[in-house]
Amino acid sequence: MGRFGHEALDRQRQPRLLAQSLSRSACDADAPDPQGHGDGCFRDPDPEEALRAYTEHGAYSQGAEGVKGRLDAGMLADIAVFSRDLLTAEPGDILNDTRCEMTILDGRIVHDLFSAN
Incomplete structure (x- = not known):
């Protein structure tokens, strides 16, 4: 697999591939997709995978998985x-x-x- 260019970008935009490599892919609704693939994060997302990418994985990418990213008692x-x-x-x-x-x-x-109101 290439580390740069379109092949690397394709891997980055597909959370399933990253999950298989023990990585967590975070998404941000404000991140544009330079190749025009939806919202900048997914090509054909599984709904639960998309939800995790915007919540749990987003918190993890900020180092805040202990305080946010899930609906749980005591979490933001x-x-x-x-x-x-x-x-x-x-x-x-x-x-x-x-x-x-x-x-x-x-x-x-x-x-x-x-x-x-």
Whole structure:
């Protein structure tokens, strides 16, 4: 395998290959993909793999896996609640017909679709 160029970039963008090599691939929604492959992280992601890449692996890449990256007692968490289960929904349904119903940041509700405000 090449260490540089398109082949290396392809390996970096495929968390399954990195997981097989005992690495953890983190994703960032703000990271552009120079080759135009989706959001800069995946070509054909498994939903649970994508969730781990944005949460647990992101925390690990920051050296913060002991305090964030999972929904667990005592852990820091920003939470988004969606109108459907993103792990089981069809991708087209997620993109076309899914709403963020609530967002919690630093323990405070900052968006509530159904609040009276």
